[in-house]
Amino acid sequence: MSRETARTDDAQEPAFRLYSYEKRSTPGAGPEHHPVVVVGAGPVGLATALDLARRGTPVLVLDAGTGPGQGSRAICFSQRTLQIAQRLGAGDAMLKKGVVWNTGRVFHGPDRIFKFNLQPEEGHRHPAFINLQQPYFEKFLVEAIRRAQKEGAPVEIRGGNRVTGISVQKDGVSLGVDTPDGAYDLRADWCLACDGARSALREMTGQSFEGRVFEDNFLIADVRMKADFPTERWFWFEPPFKDAGQSALLHKQPDDIWRIDFQLGRDIDRDAELDPARVRARVDAMLGEGAEYELVWTSVYRFQCRRMHTFRQGRVLFAGDAAHQVSPFGARGANSGVQDAENLAWKLDLVVRGQAPENLLDSYCAEREHGADENILNSTRSTDFLTPKTRMSRVFRDAVLELARAHSFARPLVNSGRLSVPCVYDGLALNGSDALNGPARTRPGAPCPDAPLREGFLLDRLSVGFTLLAINTPPPDPGDGAGVDVGTLVLNTQTDDPSGALRTRYLGEAEQAIYLIRPDQHVTARWPAVQTADIAAALRRATGREK
Structure with a gap:
C-alpha cells in the first residue's frame, strides 16, 4: 500500500x-x-x-x-x-x-444485506480471525x-x-x-x-x-471508545453516513480501539483529509452526535496489487x-x-x-509466488467490486447487492474483501502421491486442518521435521528418512477422536490412511497403505532431490 x-x-x-x-x-x-x-x-x-x-x-x-x-x-x-x-x-x-471474531455483516446503505460466519464448523483450537x-x-x-x-x-x-x-x-x-x-x-x-x-x-x-496501483484513496481512523457494537466485521456499500464515500468498514481491536475505514475516492487533498477536524467530522457522522472517542492514529492509502x-x-x-x-x-x-x-x-x-x-529454495519462490498471485487476484477482484470502473460494472455490482438481500445464491458474489485463507500448493513440484480417496481439504499441497484429540490438538503433536501420520493402521517403516528427520504419529479414530473431526477431515470414506506431512504442516503425500520405498521417494521429492 x-x-x-x-x-x-x-x-x-x-x-x-x-x-x-x-x-x-x-x-x-x-x-x-x-x-x-x-x-x-x-x-x-x-x-x-x-x-x-x-x-x-x-x-x-x-x-x-x-x-x-x-x-x-x-x-x-x-x-x-x-x-x-x-x-x-x-x-x-x-x-x-x-479480539476473537468469526462473523461479519454486510450492509447496503442503511440496510443489512446478510450476515456470514467464517467458522461454522466446530472442533478448532483457534478462531477464524x-x-x-x-x-x-x-x-x-x-x-x-x-x-x-x-x-x-x-x-x-x-x-x-x-x-x-x-x-x-x-x-x-x-x-x-x-x-x-x-x-x-x-x-x-x-x-x-x-x-x-x-x-x-x-x-x-x-x-x-509488477502489477496495478489503484487510484482510489482510503482513510483509516483508529479511535478509542467504549461501544456496545458486537465483535464482528461490519462493512457498508454506499454507507448512509455523511461524507463516508462509497464504502466503510468497522472493526474492534484490543484496548477499546476501533478501526474505521472510509473510501474517499480518487481526487483528494491528502493533507486536508488527515486534518484531525476533518477526520472527526467523518467519524462523528458515522457514530452519531455526542459519541465520545479519541483519535489514536490516521492514515490515507491507496490499494496496490503488485509483486x-x-x-x-x-x-x-x-x-x-x-x-x-x-x-x-x-x-x-x-x-x-x-x-x-x-x-x-x-x-x-x-x-x-x-x-x-x-x-x-526455488520451490519457496514457486509456492509463494503462486500464493502471491492468488492473493493479488482476489484482492484485485475485491477492489474492482468496491470501486466499479465502468457503468456496466456498477450496474452488475448494484444488482448483486440487491439480489443478496433475499437470495442466498447471490451472497457469494458480494465482494467486500475476500478474507485470507491458507494457500494450497496444487500441482507444484514438491507434492507426492495422492493414492487415498480422501477429503479434498487434506490433499497433497494443502495445509493440515487441526482436529481435537483425546489428548490435545493434532497440530501440536506433529514433528518439527517431517511427520508420518498413521490413522487406523500400523505405521510403516520410514527407513532412513531419505536423510531428513521424520517423526511418526499413530492415531486411532475410535480412541483418539472423540469429536469425529479427525475422521471427517483426514479419512472421509476411507477406513485408514498414511499421511506424509511437511515441516510447515502442509500435506506432501497420502496413501491407504504404503511401502518404505514410496515414503523415501516422497521425501526426496519434498526436499528437492527428485523431480
Whole structure:
C-alpha cells in the first residue's frame, strides 16, 4: 500500500521498546560472518528468524528501529497465522490479547444485506480471525524469541542497525550496516529481505514490482471508545453516513480501539483529509452526535496489487511486503507474509544443514509466488467490486447487492474483501502421491486442518521435521528418512477422536490412511497403505532431490 500517516495528539497507541541499539563489530577484525541475516523486524522477519532459530540454524536480525513502528497497521490475523504462531510459542499470548471474531455483516446503505460466519464448523483450537494491533503481534514474537534464546536458540536481534549497502556473490552476501556509532560490514551465507513495502534491499538489488496501483484513496481512523457494537466485521456499500464515500468498514481491536475505514475516492487533498477536524467530522457522522472517542492514529492509502517477478536473487530471498503487496481489505498482507515465513524457514534450515540441495529454495519462490498471485487476484477482484470502473460494472455490482438481500445464491458474489485463507500448493513440484480417496481439504499441497484429540490438538503433536501420520493402521517403516528427520504419529479414530473431526477431515470414506506431512504442516503425500520405498521417494521429492 502507498500511505501517508498522521499521529494524533489525543491518545497514544501501544508502544514497546523491544530491542535496543546494538553493535557487535570489532574494529580491524574484518566483516562478521553469519549463516543467515534477516533484514527487518516486522512480523515476517521475526517469524522467520524465530522458526529458523528453533530449528537450530543461527540467525541475526537487523532492524533500523528499536521496536514496532507507529500505528496499528495490520490488525486481522487468520486462523492459519495463529496456528503458525502457536508452533512458534507465541499463539497463546496473541489469542489472549486479541479480539476473537468469526462473523461479519454486510450492509447496503442503511440496510443489512446478510450476515456470514467464517467458522461454522466446530472442533478448532483457534478462531477464524483475531483482531490484534501489529505492535502487539511483534511484541509477542520478540518475547517468544527471548524465551527461545534462554533455551539456547541461536538468534540475535540488533536494533538501530540500518542496512545501507548490499553485494550479492555466488556463495554469499556482503552487507554494509550503519549505526549511531558508525558503520560496519557483515558477511552472510544467506540474506532474507523482510524489510517491508518500501524495501531498501529490493531497491539496492535493482528489483521492481509488477502489477496495478489503484487510484482510489482510503482513510483509516483508529479511535478509542467504549461501544456496545458486537465483535464482528461490519462493512457498508454506499454507507448512509455523511461524507463516508462509497464504502466503510468497522472493526474492534484490543484496548477499546476501533478501526474505521472510509473510501474517499480518487481526487483528494491528502493533507486536508488527515486534518484531525476533518477526520472527526467523518467519524462523528458515522457514530452519531455526542459519541465520545479519541483519535489514536490516521492514515490515507491507496490499494496496490503488485509483486516482484521472482522472490529470489541468488543468496537473497524476499518475503512479506518486500516481495508482494495487496489491498488491506481481505487481511491478505501480513497473513500471506507469515505463510512466506513458515514456507521459507524449514527449507533454508535444511539447505544450511546440507540436508537438501540449494534448489529446494526455488520451490519457496514457486509456492509463494503462486500464493502471491492468488492473493493479488482476489484482492484485485475485491477492489474492482468496491470501486466499479465502468457503468456496466456498477450496474452488475448494484444488482448483486440487491439480489443478496433475499437470495442466498447471490451472497457469494458480494465482494467486500475476500478474507485470507491458507494457500494450497496444487500441482507444484514438491507434492507426492495422492493414492487415498480422501477429503479434498487434506490433499497433497494443502495445509493440515487441526482436529481435537483425546489428548490435545493434532497440530501440536506433529514433528518439527517431517511427520508420518498413521490413522487406523500400523505405521510403516520410514527407513532412513531419505536423510531428513521424520517423526511418526499413530492415531486411532475410535480412541483418539472423540469429536469425529479427525475422521471427517483426514479419512472421509476411507477406513485408514498414511499421511506424509511437511515441516510447515502442509500435506506432501497420502496413501491407504504404503511401502518404505514410496515414503523415501516422497521425501526426496519434498526436499528437492527428485523431480
